Amino acid sequence: MSKFVMPSLGADMESAVLMEWKVKEGDEVKKGDIIAEVETSKGVIEIEIFDDGVVEKLLVEPETDCKVGDTIALIRSTNDSLEEDMKQDIPHVKEENTEIEVKQEVPHANDESKTEEKHIKISPAAKKRAKELNVDLSKIILKIDGKIGLSDVENAVKKTKPDTKAIDGMRQAIAKAMSRSNAEIPHYYLTASINLTPALKWLEGLNSNRSISERILPAALMIKAIVLALKKVPQLNGFWKDDTPQIIQEINPGIAIALRKSGLITPAILNTQEMSLDETMKSLDDLITRTRLGKLKGSEMTEQTITITNLGDLGVESVLGVIYPPQVAVVGIGRIMDKPWAENDMLSVRKVVQVTLAGDHRATDGRIGAQFLDKLDKILQKPQELL
C-alpha cells in the first residue's frame, strides 16, 4: 500500500485545497492518470498519480485544505498486496457549507437589468482569502458565472487596490525561489547574437501555405531549436541535487508565461525531445491557453528540466535569467531586431536575436554553455531540419 500525499506544486506551496476527486475508491489507476483537482494560488491544477494501482481509500473530502505532504489517498499497488503499517496522519479539516445564496442585480447583455437569484459556489480557499483581504464577494459575483476561485478573489484585490501589499502567494513563491537561486547558485552568463534571417525566411515560406490556425510562431521555432541543441549538449538539461549534477533524458523546458497583470509561471512542455515543430507549436499553444485558464497539470508545474524565457515581445534585447533551482540553466531570448551584419566581407541588414545562457557553474563550465550556443546557432542556420 502506498500513501498518496499532497504534492508540492511549486517552491513555496505550503498547502492546497482539494477541490474534486477524479477517481473513486476501487478504481484502477495508471501512472500519469489525473486523480484530483486542487486549487492553489496559481489556479486549479490537476494532480497525477505516479504509480499503477487501485485506489484503496480517499482520505479527504472535497474542499479540504491539505498541507503539502499530507496523505490524501491510499493506493494499493498492483504488484504488492502486503499491507504496511501506516501512520495516522490523516487530516480532518471539515469545511463549513460553502454554498451561499446571493440575491442581487445581475446585468444582462441584451435586456435591462433584472433581479435574479444565483447560486454561487465559492471555494474554501477563496472564502478564506476573501476574509483575509477584506474582499466583498458579492462584487465579484457580478462578473462570474458559477464559481469563485482563489484567483478571482486575489484578482479582485488587485483590481480595486493595485498598490496594496496584498498577500500574493505567487509573488512570495517567486521571491523565495529567486532568493534561493541568487544565494546558492554561482551563475555564469554567455550571450550569442544569432542571425535569424534564414530561419525566419524559411518560416515565412512555410506559413504562407498554411491557414492562420496552423501557422508556426518564431517562439515555437526557437524552442524546437533549443531542444535540439540540448540533445547535443545534454549537460544543461537537468538538476543540481545532492552536490552532483544530474542529466535528465526527458527535455521538459519550463516556459516563462506572463499572466499579464498577475505574475508569471513557468510550466513545462513535457517530453519535447520527441516533438516535431508542429507538435511543439501545438503544445506551446495548449500550455499557454491552459496556463491562463488556470488548468495546469501537477507534472507540468514540477518537472521542468530547464527554463526558457522570451521577453522579445516587450522589446528587450537580451535577457540574463535567474536559474530556477534545482535546474542548472535558463535560456533567455531577446527581441528579434534588424541589425547590421557583416558576413563574407559584406555588410547587410539581418534579423538578429540575442540568446543568453545563464548556467549554474557548479554543474557546468562556460565551455559547455558556449558549445550549446554554438549548436543552437548552427541549427538555426539550417531551419529545414527543424521540421
Next chain:
Amino acid sequence: MNLEKIKKIIITEILNIAPEVEEKEIEEDEDIQESLELDSFDFLKILTALNEKLGVDVPEADYEKVDTLNKMVEYFSKRLN
C-alpha cells in the same frame, strides 16, 4: 458589414483572448500588442478568432496592417465589403 459592427466584433474577440483587458483600455490608434501587453500568441489567437468570425484570413505579411484597432477595422472592412 458596417464599421461599427466590425469594430465591435474585434473588441469582443480581444476581450475574449485577454479577459484581463478592460474595454476602455483599448486605444484606437495604439499598437494593441504593446498597449495591452499582449504577446505574439495572443495576437495570433485574436486573428484566428476573427478569421472564424469574419472569414478573413490575414496573411503573415499583413500583420503590420492590423496592429491597431483602427487599422484592423479598416483592413477587415475592405475585405468584407
